[in-house]
Amino acid sequence: MSNEQQFDDRVKRMFQGESVAPPAHVEERLFAQLAPSPWAKRLGLTGGVLLICAAGLWNALDESSATMEAAPLAPPTESLSIETATISKEVTDLASANGTVEFHSEMSSSSDRSVQSSSAGASSNGLTKEEVLSKESSTQIESPSLQSLDRVPASPIDLDCALPSDLQQAPEEQWVLPAVVKVKN
């Protein structure tokens, strides 16, 4: 055995079985640290309850916001389809009743056609063409077909015309136009 080895063994033997009692407060401090404190328990419990409440509240808010988001989307489609249906129904009714389906903008051309269709009906009643024409010209405005057309909701038809005016700058507004910024080196 080398001298180094002998020295090492001698030193090691001296430290074998060495023991020094630690002070009592070390044990108390250690187990106080290891034991979960009642405050921590309470804090954990309260935290858990709060977390559950928060989750519930979040869920409720989420659902309500989802319904709020969905709500405005559905009715316009419905009302639009109702309006369209109303218009088409009235138009169909009118067409079947008098054989004249015209919008305001096409009023002048429609009068000729209505005259034609009415005269066709009148000639069958034994009236001359001139009598029919004079009668039609005096009563055309008051005809039930035109009155019915007036009652047709005009908003969907007028929408296109209304759009450009909506897009114009109101006097109390000030629009900001996009600008191009050029950076020089």
Place this chain on the structure above:
Amino acid sequence: MENELIELIDACKRGEQVAQRTVYARFSSMLFAVALRYTNTRQDAEDVVQEAWIKVFRHLKSFSENNSFEGWLRRIVVNTAITHYRRNLKHVHHVDMDDVHATPGDLEAFKDLEFTKGELEHAIGQLPPGYGMVFKLYVIDGFKHKEIAEQLGIDLNTSKSQLSRARRFLQGVLADMSKRAKEIES
């Protein structure tokens, strides 16, 4: 390992505080002595053992019953002490071995040299901190140079050379002490 200890360890793993206190009572003195060896003050040793015991109880599930429980505990204390040492390393004044007044030991004379544990501890205390750590880890606690190098963050050859120089220094100091004691006696 004895059955009683295995049962105690199992109870500790389940978090039973009575078992934890029993294990503490059984090994605390041995571990405190280890901590004292690696620290400069009693307060530091108390901090190290407390930290080490917390690690023991929190990581007990990783302990395999095929190994020595005492050895496992010692390792944890030593590792905690090394962490503590490295944490405080910036406050330690680094002294290289060349700066220490080293008396070259006469190895032949050392064979017959008589010294007490107190004298040895005193001599170890005179070693520069790094050298002392390497010596204690290798000679007393049986660490390998590779482990020491990893734990202390030093080169493998540094660990070897520091051990060699620490040995020579201690032998020299102890021989000097013995010589002076004989002179006083005569």
